[in-house]
Amino acid sequence: MLVHICCSVDSHYFLSELHKAYPDENLVGFFYNPNIHPKEEHDLRLQDVRRSCNMLNIKLIEGEYNTQVWFENVKGLEDEPEKGDRCNVCFDTRLVKTAQLAKEMQIQKFTTTLLSSPMKEQQVLYKQGDIIAAKNDLEFIKINVRANGGVNKQNELAKEDKLYRQNYCGCQFALKQQRSKQDKVVFEMMSNVSGQIMPASNEYRKLTFNQRDILEKEGKGYVLTQQENLVWRLLLGRVWHKKEVIPSYIIARSNSKKKAKSSKITWAKPKIECFYQIFQTQLKDLSNKEKVSFLTQKEERYKLDSKLLIGFSQKDDSMFIDINTLNFFFNTEYKDVANMIKNPPKYTQEMHLRYGLCGMESMNPIVILDTQIPYDITLEIQSVFQNERNFVVFEEM
Structure with missing residues (x-):
């Protein structure tokens, strides 16, 4: 039997129950979902389906x-609600492809894990499956795994086997x-052009589940859980000097x-109470003796080097750092801001800088410039903070 698979959360339980109902059938999974956007999300779900099928x-x-092909098929239906006509076309697109493959492989029966999703109209899927099956001289297998507490069992199994549990159906x-109903920005369709990996991003989720897979391969214990965070994104950032836009880099949050x-x-040398906090990225792999030596050298240079200054706006809470001072804090060798934009620091390193200079919960703008400009700066920032749940892996000792 050929089984169209939409995601691991639905397929893991569905395939287990299908095998119980059809113990003599050789089940073959088929992951075909051009409706999942963006591609990074598609690939993460595919990665999890591979793991699930391997377990089963x-x-x-x-x-x-x-x-x-998918976008062409749903053209004109973009504004349809969930469970509307666009979803029906989406089902058809995937079921037709599954039926075609079944015929090519000379498999008489086919079905779909969409039947297990509480977000889908089961009777609509039954009807569409039968129509497509009849056109291809096949049999569409109708099975209800939602009944008798099936949905709860499915969710519990997904947690028990540490699957990736996505929070939206698939299409953009x-x-x-x-997200509009939740009054949220669609972070899932955003990607940092510089390549920096940010919390609640597609890249962050992939790293998390890659870590899960590596720990399993190495036979190490771990806990997969979710944490709620106030996540930040920069939508727009510009700095003008003398009415001309100049290169700038906006620090996270x-x-x-x-x-x-x-x-x-005002460019000054403030006393930094949490000086060590700024250098957490550089300190993490050093011995205690090396840490003391490193911090001593940094503190001494900070005191003596007259060029290492922080800029304070006289009008608001904005702070400015030139690239030379930034290189001192980050132990980098950026030639200029443009170079920094192409090769950004890690998000955690930016947070260490913010913590050291302004405090853990600060939100004031911190802007990196090429030089220490003393006057006439106009700053425009459009940023957003919103609550997001992040998957996190904790390796056991």
Whole structure:
């Protein structure tokens, strides 16, 4: 029997129950989901389905990721609600492909794990499956795994076997509607052009589940859990000097500013109470003796080097750091801000800088410039903070 698979959360329980109902059938999984956006999310779900099928000892066939055909099929239905006509076309697109593959492989029966999803209309799927089966001289297997507490059992199994539990169906249209109702920005469709990995990003989730897979391969224990965080994204950041836009880099968790003008910037050498906090990235792999030596040298240089200064706006809470001082704090050799943008520091390193200079919960803008500009700066920042749940892996000792 060929089984179309939509995601591991649905397939893991569905395949287990299907095997009980059809013990003599050789089950073959088929992952084909051009409706999952963006591609990073598609690939993460595929990665988890591979793991699930391996755990269940089920062969998996991976379909192509052809979004062009899917977008053409749902054209004009972009604004349809969840469980509307767009979803029906989406089902057809995937079931037709599954039926075609079943015929090619000379497999008489096919079905889909979509039947286990509480977000899908089961009767609609039954009807569509039968129509497609009849056109291809196949049999569509209708099975209800939701009954008798099936949905709860499915969720418990997903947690027990540490699956990736996504929080939206798949397509960007349904996702945008869902986030709009939640009054949230669609972080899932955003990607940092510089390549920096940020919390609650597609790249962050992939790293998390890669870590899970590595620990399993090495036979190490771990805990997979979720944590709620206030996550930040920069939507726009610009700095003007003498009415010209100049290169700038906005440090993480900088609050929005609507063209804030600072006629004077005071460059000074403030006493830093949490000096060591700024250098946590560099200190983590050093011995205690090396840490003391490193910090002593840094503190001495900070005191003596007259060029290492922090800029303070005389109008608001904005702070400025030139690239030379930034290199001192980060132990980097950036030639200029443009170079920093192309090769950004780690998000955690930016947070260490913020913690050391302004405090853990600070939100004031921290802006990196090429030089120490003393006057006439206009700053515009559009940023957003919103609560997001992040998967986190804790390795056991």
